[in-house]
Amino acid sequence: MKPDCLHARRIPRLLNLHVPVAQHGDGLRDVDLRGSIPVMPSSKQCLFAALSVLLLAIGGCSGEPAHKPNPAIAESTLAIIPAPVLLQRHEGAFVVDADTPVIAEGAAGTVADRFIAQLAQTGRFSLRRAATARTAITFVLESTADESSEGYVLDVSPNGIRVAARSEQGLYRGAMTLWQLLVDGGDGPIRVAALHIEDAPRFAWRGLMIDSARHFLPVEDIKRVLDAMAQHKFNRFHWHLTDDQGWRVEIKRHPELATTGGCRIPLGDAGIDPRTGAAHAYCAYYTQEQIRDIVRYAAERYITVMPEFDVPGHAQAAVAAYPELGVLDQKPGVSSEWGINTYLFNVEESTFVFLDNVFSELMDLFPGAYIHVGGDEAVKQQWKNSARVQQRMRELGAKDEEAMQALLIERIGRHLATRGRILVGWDEILEGGAPRDAVIMSWRGIQGGIEAARHGNDVIMSPSDRLYLDYLQTDSPNEVPGRPTYIPLKMVYDYEPIPAELTADEARHILGAQANVWSEHLRTPERVERAIFPRAAALAEVLWTPVAQRDWNGFLARLPTQFARYERLGVAWSTTAFEARIAVDADPARGTAIASLSNSLDFGEIRYTLDGSEPNANSTRYAQPLSITLPAELRATAFLGAQPMAPSTRRVIDMRSLRERSNHELASCTQGLPLRLEDDGPFDGPRAIYTADIFNPCWLYRAADLDGIQRIAVRAGRMPYNFQLAGDEAHRKWRPARSAHGEFDVRAGCDGELLASRELPAQPGADGHIDLELEMPARSGKQDLCLYFTGDTRPTYWVVDTVRLLPRAQ
Ligand code: ACM
Secondary structure (H helix, E strand, C coil): CCCCCCCCCCCCCCCCCCEEECCCCCCEEEEEECCCCCCCCCCHHHHHHHHHHHHHHHHHCCCCCCCCCCCCCCCCCCCCCCCEEEEEEEEEEEEEEEEEEEEEEECHHHHHHHHHHHHCCCCCCCCCCCCCCCCCEEECCCCCCCCCCEEEEEEEEEEEEEECCHHHHHHHHHHHHHHHHHCCCCCCCEEEEEEEEEECCCCCEEEEEEEEECCCHHHHHHHHHHHHHHHHHCCCCEEEEEEEEEEEECCCCHHHHHHHHCCCCCCHHHHHHHCCCCCCCEEECCHHHHHHHHHHHHCCCCCEEEEEEHHHHCCCHHHHHHHHHHCCCCCCCCCCCEECCCCEEECCCHHHHHHHHHHHHHHHHHHEEEEEEEEEEEEECCHHHHHHHHHCCCCCCCCCCHHHHHHHHHHHHHHHHHCEEEEEEHHHHHHHCCCCCCCCEEEECCCCHHHCCCCCCCCEEHHHHHHHHCEECCCCCCCCCCCCCCCCCCHHHHHCCCCCCCCCHHHEEEEEEEEEEEECCCHHHHHHHHHHCCHHHHHHHHHHEEEHHCHHHHHHHHHHHHHHHHHCCCCCCCHHCCEEEEEEEEEEECEEEEEEECCCCCCCEEECCEEECCCCCCCCEECEEEEEEEEEEEEEEEEEEEEECCCEHHHHHHHHHHHEEEEHHCEEECCCEEEEEECCCCCCCCCCEEEEECCCCCEECCCCCCCCCCEEEEEEEEEECEEHHHHHHHHCCCCCCCCCCEEEEEEECCCCCCEEEEEECCCCCCCCCCCCEEEEEEECCCCEEEEECCCCCCEEEEEEEEEEECCCCC
C-alpha cells in the first residue's frame, strides 16, 4: 500500500511579519517586514532570538521606537483574527510576565479565571489573581444587564491592560483577543503595544458543524476544536449526532439507539480483522455524561451546542436499532455506505411518541435554545410505496409526502416549544411549509435562505458551495480526502452572508452563517482539523468583522501568526494553499525541461534547490521559469521571511518520471461525481488516497508521448463501492466485462481505438493491489490515453494507482 503522504502535522513556528506600528497619535500604519525574521522550528530560544529581531525591525521601521528594544522580551504582533472593529495604537507599551497580577472587577472573576487557565494551558504564563495592584491585567464586568452583548473594549497602556464588557460573553471575547496578543513568542515576557480596541460581532450566529455520525470524534478532540473555535470567537457548535451510518448519543429510554445504532461494519478490508478474519465493527457513541461534559466545556467558552437529530430521513441507524420505527417490514443494518439512503421513519403515533421522547432527552442534555431536526435529503420513496403510510397520511390530512414531512416537523416544533426551544431545520423543511418560528439552515445554495427570510423565518446561511469544509481547498496531492469541488481559502474569505436580493428588513432575518464539516471521508481527527483550519479563520472574520474592515491581504499577512497559535492549541491545520507547485514542460529528445513554480495563494517567496537538499531561507529565490537539464531533482518551498509556509515539494525530473503518472496526476475522463477517497486497507497503518469518478471510474493520461513506447505498466488498487445514490443510481456507469473478472483497457481517447487490454484477476494481491504490464501497439506522437476497468463497479471497483509507459529496450 502506498502511504497517504500526510503532511507533517506541524510545521515550524510561523510569525506574522505584517506589523502595525505606532504613528504619532491614533491610527494604524502597516509596515511590511517580510524577510527579516529567522525563526527556527519549535525552539523557544530560537523563537526568542527571532522575536527580538522582530522587535528591532519594528523599532527600525517606525523610526522612533517607543521603547528600548530588549532582546529578552518578545513583542506582540497584534495580528488579531478576526480583525476588531476598531484598533487604535497609542504611545508606549505594557510588558506582561509571569508576575503580572490579574484583577477581576464586578462579577468578572469567572472570565478572569478562564483567561488565566487558558493562557496557562496553551503553554504561556501561569498568572495569578490579586485584589489590588499598581499595574495589572484587569477584567471589568460593567453591568450584567445586557446578557446578549458580545462587545468589549480592550485598552493597553503603560499602566496595564483593561478588558471591559457589559456581559460575561463579551468579556470572554475580549479575553480571547488578549490571549491572541499574549501568546506570540516563547514562555517569557511579552510587550504589548499601547492600544485601544472597541469590538463587537457583525453576526449573532457564528457557527461550525461537526459530523460525529459518519466518523466519531473523541471527546478530547471535540474539546480541542472548541478551544480553537472560542479563540476565533465562534459561538455555535452544531453537532451532527445521528445519521444513516451511526447514532452517536446515548438515549436512556432507548439504549439500542447507541449500542446497536452506533455500530456499523465497514465494507471491504476495513471491516475485517486480519488477525481473526472476523467482521470488525466501527462502534462509538457519547455517553450522556460525556455529552454534558462537552456542553459544559463549550459553555465555559460561551459557545452554545446545538444537537441535530435528523428526521424523517438519514434514519437508517435508528431503524436498525428499532425496526418498528421504519416503514419496511425488515431490520436493516447500520449503513456502511455514504450518500443518500432511503430509510425513513414511519408516521405511526407510536413513532411520534418515540421521537418526542428522544427530543426530550436531547433537551435535557442540551440547554441551548436551538435544536436541529434535520429534514434534509429525505427521499420519499418508502413513504410513497407504503400502503400503511399512505393510509396514515390520509388520516392525518397530509395531501402529499412533503405535507407529511411538514406535519411531522411542525409536531416536533410544538414539542420543542413546550420547553421554550426553537426548531432549526435544513432548507428542505420549507418544501411542505415550515413552521413560522423555525430557523432555516440554507445549504443547497442561498435560495432557501432568501425564500425563508422573505417569508419571515430566521436564517443561518451555510451554502454547500461556499461553506462545506469537506470540499477540498486545492488540487494538491496532500489534501485530506474529501470532495474535489474546490473551496479555497479566499472563497471563504469573500463569502457574504447577506444575499444582495434581500431588503434591509428581510436581511435582519439572516442570523449569520456556519461552516459544515461532513466526515464521510475524514476518518481521523487530524483530517477534520486540517479541513477546518485555516478556512475557519477566514469565516470567523466574515462573521465578526465589519465589511469595511475586511481585507484579504491583511488577513493573509496575519495568518502565519494564527498558525503559531494553532500550534499552541495543538490543532492541525492545512498548509496545502501555501505549498510550492511544480509544473514541468519537458523536451525528452533534448533532455531538457522548463519548470515553473507557484503557490495557489501567490503568497511569500518560493525558494528552491536542485541538489536534493531541503530549501531554506538562503536557497535561490524563484523569479522565472527554470531551464533544467535532465535528470534533476527539484525541491521548492514558499517562505515568508525565513519561515517555510508548508513542507517542501519534491519532484524528480528524469525520463522515468516523465513517463509515469500517479493517480493524482491523471485527469478524469468524465465529470460525474469525482471523490478523493481513502483505500479500505490495510487494516492498520496509512492507506492510499485515490481520486475516482464514482459515476464512471475512468482516468485520462493526457498527451502521453508514445514515441518508442512498447508496453504500459499499471498498478491498481481495489475499493468497495460504498455509496447509496438513491435517485442518482442511474448515473452510475461502467463498460461491460468481456471475461470472468473484467479487463483493464487502454484506449486512444475516451471512445477511441482500443490500444491494449488485459484480463483482470479475481482478487488483488496480498497488499491489496495488482501490477499489470500490457503490450502497446507502435504509435508515434502524443495521444490522450483513457484507462478504465470493465465490469460492474458494485460491489468493488478498481482504481489506477500509477501508470507507466515503458520504452523499447535501447
Ligand atoms: C446536507 O448537506 N445534507 C445538509
